[in-house]
Amino acid sequence: MAWFSAPREARTTLDCPECGKPLDIRRTCHEAYMQCSSCRKSFKLAPFIPRMDKVMEEFLERLYADRV
Numbered sequence: 001m002a003w004f005s006a007p008r009e010a011r012t013t014l015d016c017p018e019c020g021k022p023l024d025i026r027r028t029c030h031e032a033y034m035q036c037s038s039c040r041k042s043f044k045l046a047p048f049i050p051r052m053d054k055v056m057e058e059f060l061e062r063l064y065a066d067r068v
């Protein structure tokens with residue numbers, strides 16, 4: 001199963017809207033979301049898409065590639 005070849009989380013260069021610390025991109029079985037590495041708040045992915053960095057891009061590419 002290719003599912004296990006992709007990481008479940010990655011550190012991005014985006015800032016937490018609450019505290020300004022780096023956000024991680026994480027995933028569940030169903031979806032990806034952002035979570036702060038410091039305050040642990042989680043955020044929907046959509047508002048961050050326009051500011052997507054390379055880490056997010058590659059994470060999502062792998063996520064969707066796994067589903068094929």
Ligand SMILES: [Zn+2]
Binds near residue numbers: 020041
């Ligand atoms: Zn935070």
